[in-house]
Amino acid sequence: MLRRAFLQTFRQGLAQSFFKRYAVSLTETTVTHQPIETSDEAGEKSVPTQKTGDESGNTVVVAPPEFRFIYPEFLPDPAMERRNRLREKLERMDMLQRRSVIEIPEFYTGSIMAVTVADANSPNKFAKFVGICIQRGGSGLRAWFILRNVVDKQGVEILYEMYCPLIQKIEVLRLERRLDESLLYLRDALPEYSTFPMDMEPERRLNNSVVPINPLKVKLRPRPWLERWERQNLQGVEDLNLPQRFYDRAEKVAKPWEKYDLMLHYRKTIPAEEQEKIFAEVHSQLQQQELKRKLRRRRGSDNEY
C-alpha cells in the first residue's frame, strides 16, 4: 500500500518534472516552477533513496528523481543512430573517475559560478573567471556550460567543458534558477544584468533544501537584437514594447501544435525507465563521493580550531 503510494508519487514527480523540463513550448500553466531539492538534501534524506523490492524479493536501488536535474550530463544524447549502451556505460565510468578528483557542483542556468583553469599564458599559471551561467548542454564527457560577465564594459562569454582536466576548480557562488532555461537574451540586455564582481565570495543559503527561483525580469536594450526574442516566449524579460506587427508575425510563424507532439518530445528525451537504470548505476558512487567531500570539509573546519 505504502509502496504503491510511493511509486505513484514517484511517477507523478517524474511526470511533472518531464513537463517542467520542456516548458518552453508549453504556454499553459501546467508549468509550475516547483523548487527542486538540492543534492545535499537528496543525499541526507533516507526516504527518496528507497530500496524498493521487486517481484523476486531482491532489493532494487532507486536514485532520487532529482538526479536528472542535478546530473543531467549522465543522460546520453537521445539520437538513436548514435546510441550504444556499452559506450555510454564506459563514458559514465570515466565521468565518475573525473568527479572523484574534482568537485563538479550542482548548478543551473542563472547560477553565478567561478571557474579556475590552468593557463600557460597567465602570470600565476591559473586563470579565474566569474560569471553567470547562461546555457548548459552536451552529454557525457562533452558536457559544457557558458559563463557570461561584463569586464571593463566588454561582454565576455567563455564556454567551459565540464570534464576538461585543465579545470582546477568549479565553484558555485550563488545557486539559483531563473525563469528560462537559456539566458542568451542577456546579450541584448542592459549590461548591469550581466555584471558580477570578479572577487565575489560564495553566498551561504539560508534554506538548503530548495533551489530558489529568481523571478527577475530583465530589461532589454533597444533594437536591433541578435535574435527575435518576441518569438521565443521568454518569461524572464520585461515587456518588449514592440509594434503589433512583430507579434502578429510571431503568431504566424509559431508552431503551437508542437506541444501536442508526443513523439517529438519522446525522441528528444531518454525514457523514464532507462533514466532510472542509469542513475541507479551511478547513484552509489556519487553518494560516496559526496560523503567523502563533506568529511573533508568538516575535518578542514575542525583543523582551523
Added chain:
Amino acid sequence: MFQSLEWRNEKLSYLAVKICLAVDITLSLKAFRLFFNHEQIRTMSRVKRRTTHPPYWHVLKNNQRTDEKISSDNLRFVQEVIQDKYKNKSPIKGSDLDIEKTEWDPKTKRSGVIARNIGVQHMWEKDGKKVICTVLHVLDNHVIRYVPPEEYAKSVIGAKMFKNRKPLGCLVVGAEASNPERFTRQYCSLFDEVGLLPKKRLARFIVTPNAALPPCTPLTAGHFVIGQAVDVYGKTIDYGFQGVVKRWGFKGGPASHGTTKFHRRGGTIGTGRDKARVWPGQKMPGHMGSERRFNRGLKIVRINMKYNIIYVKGTVPGPTNSIVQIFDTALPRRKFTEAPPHPTYFPPEDGTLPQEDIWDSSLHVFGSPSISV
C-alpha cells in the same frame, strides 16, 4: 603482349589507390580541389565501385524458412540438440599451439580483428589538448580456418592477389556468435569442423605462414599494443541517392536574384567541341556512400582488457554500431620496430589477470589530478 597487359593492370591498381586517396581528400577538405584529370576519371569509370550482392561462392546465409508449426516439445528438443552440439569448447591456450612459436620478424603479417564501431569519446592529452577517439569493441573473434599459401594461391582471389608475388596464407576469422536456427545448414556447416556456434560476420586476413593460428583460437583486444598504428577498414555511411552538391561538392546556383529552377543543379556536362559527347566518369547525381575505405595510421591510445575495447585516435569509416576490421598498419614508417604479441595475445595461464585499463603515455588518465601547465 602478356607483359603489357600486366603493366596496365598494375597501373590500374596503382591509379585505383591514388583515386581512392584523392576522393578521400576531396571529401574531407572541401576547399581543396584537384585539377580535373579526364584520363584518371575515364579509367576509373570502368571500375565497379560497389555491388549489392555477395560473390557467387558465398553460401546462402540466412534462414529462408517461414515459421513452421512445431510443438513446444519439439522446440525444446531442438534447443537441447543445439546445446549438445555446441557444448563448451575450451579456447586454445598459448601452450596448445601446434606450430612451434615462430620468431617474429619485421616482414611478418599478423592477423587482424573484427570489431564494432560503438561511437566516439573525447579524451584529453597531457597538455590539455582535446582528442577525438573512436571506441572500437572487439567482438568474440575466433579463428575458423587457416588456408596455407599454396592452396590460397589457387583460389580466384588468391590468384589475382599473388599474380607475380610470393603467395601468403589466409586466416578466416568469425565474430558475433548467434543462434544456429537463424542460418541455413550450409552456412552452419562452415563452422562444423571447428565446433563453434555460427558467427554472424566472417572476414579474411592475409597472414604470413609464421603468423598462422589454429582453428578456435580467440582473438581479443590484447592482440594490439598501446601506441601502435592500425588501419581500419569499413564501409562508409550510406547516404543513398544524393544530388551533385552533396555528392561531388558542386556549388550549384544562386539562391535568389531571379534564378529560375537552378539552385542545386550540375550545370554544363560537356563542351560540345571536344569529342562532342559526355565523357565517361562525368560527375552526376547518384548513389553516395557504402563504399570500402581504409583509414590508415590510426594510433591506439587506450585498451580496456576487461570489456575488449580499443580506443583509437581519429575516426573510422562507417556509422556508429557498424562492423569494421582492424589490421596492423601498412604504412612503412609506422610499422612495428619491436615484436608485438606474436602470433596473437594469450592471457597468462597462471591465472594472473592482466592490467584492466591500459593508457598511452600521452593521454591524461581521468582518475589522476588535474593538469597544471
